[in-house]
Amino acid sequence: MEIRDSLLDRIxxxxxxxxxxxxxxxxxxxxxxxxxxxxxxxxxxxxxxNLGMSRKAPAHPAQKEGAGSLRQSRDDQQ
Structure with a gap:
């Protein structure tokens, strides 16, 4: 629809x-x-x-897991 509207404007x-x-x-x-x-x-x-997917945030955000993994990899490097 946006393309059509843009074309009409350009015309x-x-x-x-x-x-x-x-x-x-x-x-x-x-x-x-x-x-x-x-x-x-x-x-x-x-x-x-409607796929019935929830719009609520997960109980345990992935960021917390990622931060722990980052700390672990830093510890491994030292």
Missing amino acids: AEAEKEGWLGEIEGLHVSLADAESRIDQIDSAPGSVAI
């Missing part, structure tokens, strides 16, 4: 500036982007699926 700018060749190329790109969006929207199973 408006090209029309304002009179860049005829640019306008034609942007319209081709816009048609292709809209075609791809339509394909994605019409694809079977293209609805969002």
Whole structure:
């Protein structure tokens, strides 16, 4: 969707500036982007699926484990 909006903005700018060749190329790109969006929207199973994943932070963050591993490797070097 952002690509389509960007192309529309660029087409408006090209029309304002009179860049005829640019306008034609942007319209081709816009048609292709809209075609791809339509394909994605019409694809079977293209609805969002809730995977049931929790948004809560883990009880034991990985950073604590990593810090201990870093200390251990420093001790090993000495």
